[in-house]
Amino acid sequence: MFDNSSAHLAWCALVSLGIARQDQQIDTIAAEDLYLVRWLSNARHQRRFPKSVASDLDWLLQQGRQHSSQARLRETLLFIYETGISETEKLNDLLRLSRALNAIKEHHWVYMLLSDKEWKNRHKRQLSAGVNGIYLRKRELDNGFDDNGSQHQPLNLLVTGDQEALAALLEDFQWRLLPVRDCYQLVSGREMAGTSFRSTE
Numbered sequence: 001m002f003d004n005s006s007a008h009l010a011w012c013a014l015v016s017l018g019i020a021r022q023d024q025q026i027d028t029i030a031a032e033d034l035y036l037v038r039w040l041s042n043a044r045h046q047r048r049f050p051k052s053v054a055s056d057l058d059w060l061l062q063q064g065r066q067h068s069s070q071a072r073l074r075e076t077l078l079f080i081y082e083t084g085i086s087e088t089e090k091l092n093d094l095l096r097l098s099r100a101l102n103a104i105k106e107h108h109w110v111y112m113l114l115s116d117k118e119w120k121n122r123h124k125r126q127l128s129a130g131v132n133g134i135y136l137r138k139r140e141l142d143n144g145f146d147d148n149g150s151q152h153q154p155l156n157l158l159v160t161g162d163q164e165a166l167a168a169l170l171e172d173f174q175w176r177l178l179p180v181r182d183c184y185q186l187v188s189g190r191e192m193a194g195t196s197f198r199s200t201e
Contacts, residue, residue: 005049005050005052005053006053006056006080006084007080007081007083007084008049008084009043009049009053009056009057009080010077010078010080010081010084011081012043012048013036013039013040013043013077014074014077014078014081016039017032017035017036017039017074020035029072029074032073032074033064033071033072033073033074036060036064036073036074036077037061037064037065037071037073040057040060040061040064040073041061043057044057044058044061056080059106060073060076060077063076063105070112070113075098076098076102078095078098079095079098079099079102082095083095083099092148092149092150093145093149093150093151093188094145094149094150094151095149096173096174096175096188097151097173097175097186099173100169100170100172100173100175103169103172103173104134104166104169107132107169108132109132109133109134109161109166110131110132110133110134110135110160111133111134111136112133112134112135112136113135113136113137113138113141114135114136114137114138114158115138115139116137116138116139119137119156122135122158122183123182125158127158127160128160129160129161130160130161131160131161132160132161132162132165132166133158133159133160133161134157134158134159134166135157135158135159135160136155136156136157136186137155137156137157140153140154140155140156141155150188151187151188154185154186154187155185155186155187156180156183156184156185156186157183157184157185157186158183158184159177159183159184163177163184170186171189174188174189175187175188175189176188176189
C-alpha cells in the first residue's frame with residue numbers, strides 16, 4: 001500500500017495540474033499526461049521528494065512514457081492519494097478498480113483500452129493465449145460509474161493468459177471476474193447480491 005509520502009507526492013502533482021488547468025494551459029487528457037510526465041521528471045531530477053518515493057516516481061514516469069495518451073496519470077495520482085489516506089474497504093468502486101488495475105500492471109500484465117470499433121472487431125485481433133493480458137472496453141470504463149464512483153453497469157473485457165490468477169488478484173480488491181458468452185465481465189463484489197446489470201452489448 002502507498003504511504004503518506006506517496007500521497008503527498010500525488011497531492012503536489014494534482015495541485016500543480018489544477019493550477020495549470022485554471023491557467024488554461026491544458027484542455028485534453030493527452031495534455032494532462034504530457035504535463036504530468038514533465039512535472040514528475042523535474043521532481044525526480046530536482047530531488048524534491050524523499051528517497052522513499054523514488055520508486056513511485058520511476059513507476060509513474062514509466063507509465064506515462066510507455067502508455068502515452070492512455071496513461072491517465074491524473075486518475076492514477078488520485079488513486080495514490082486516496083489510497084494513502086484510506087483503507088481499501090473505504091474506497092468506492094471506481095477507486096478500488098483503479099487500485100486493482102495498477103496492481104495488475106505491477107504484475108506485468110498487458111493492459112489495453114479498446115475503442116468501440118476495436119471491441120466490435122475483437123475476434124479479429126491476434127491475441128496470444130500465452131501472454132497475460134486484460135483488454136477493457138473504453139466506453140464502458142468511462143460510463144460504467146455514477147458520480148459517487150459506484151458501478152451501475154458491467155465492464156466487458158477480454159482476458160488472455162492465467163485467468164485464475166487474475167480472478168484471485170481482482171478478489172483482493174473486491175472485484176469479480178465472470179465468464180459471459182465470448183468474453184468476461186468485471187463486476188463489483190461489494191454489493192452484488194440481488195443485483196442484475198443490463199447488458200451493454
